[in-house]
Amino acid sequence: MFDAVLRRRLDGPLASVAGRIDRSWVTPDRLTVSGLALGLASATLAAGQLWGWALLAWLLSRALDGLDGPLARRRGTGRGSPAGGYLDITADFVAYGATVVGVAVGTVGASAPLTEWLPFLAVLLAYYVNGTAFLAFSSIAERTGHRIDDGRSLSFLGGIAEGAETILVHSLWLLVPAYAPQVATVWAGVVGISAAHRIVTGYRTLREPSPGT
Template sequence: MFDAVLRRRLNGPLASVAGRIDRSWVTPDRLTVAGLVLGLASAALAAGQLWGWALLAWLLSRALDGLDGPLARRRTTGHGSPAGGFLDITADFIVYGAAVVGVAVGTVGASASLTDWLPFLAVLLAYYVNGTAFLAFSSIAERTGHRIDDGRSLNFLGGIAEGAETILVHAIWLLVPAYAPQVATVWAGVVGLSAAHRIIAGYRTLREPATESS
């Protein structure tokens, strides 16, 4: 929901940082992989109830995720590579899913009852539906000429729950793990609404005559 506004405000600072780290041995794909590793480390630290370290790893992971795109566009005259875009979105989905599992293990325990796991299972289900709608739209929009060109590799159909909200919510339950199940319950509902919105908006968009950008 806030991604478009934040991108406009952060484009300049992120491009500046990308310029400072633009060295031959620093590549966008390496930043993506480093963000993936830190994201998985955050999940493992959360599972071990090392909440402060998990939060630090989470924020560093997302910072690297925010830098790989600007660095890629800096090196490819404004557009990232298709392979890099594929790696980036795949890494994001892995990190988001692992983060939910890590927090669930750290707060309710691996041997907890199904009821205790339900809020986190609901988040994973909502992520699955939301991601399916997002990726299906991106693929079909590219093929049918309904492209949404905002400089990124994929056709991002906006939603209520986007990257900024996800980063914030995951940080909140690392800050206050005692309330993680309650946060997960609310977050599952928000992501579910976002998924419904994407399904409806995507269906309506694809029914319209194709244009090069929208």
């Protein structure tokens, strides 16, 4: 919901940081992989109930994730290479899912009854449906001329649950793990609504004639 506004406000600062780290051995893909590694580390730390370190690793992970695009654009690759865009979105989904599992293990425990896992399973299901909706749209939109070009590698349909909200919620349950199940319950509902909105919007968009016809 806030991604477009935040991108406009952060474009300048992120471009500045990208300029500072622009060295031959620093590549957009390496930033993406480093961000993924820190995301997985955050999930592991959360599972071990090391909440402060998990939060730090999570925020550093997302910072690196935000820098791969500006660095790619600085080097004249436009919205990034197809391979880089693929790697980026895949890394995001792995980091998001792993963090949900890590927080669940750290708060309710791996051997907890299924009922205590339900809020986190609901988040994973909502992520699955939401991701399917926008990735399927992006693939078909690219082929049919309905592409949404906002500078990113994929065509992103807007929603109330986007990257900024995900970073905030994942930070929140690392800050207050005692309330993580309640946060997960609310968040699953928000992501579910966002998924439904994307399904309807994507269907309506693809029913319209292609802008090129």
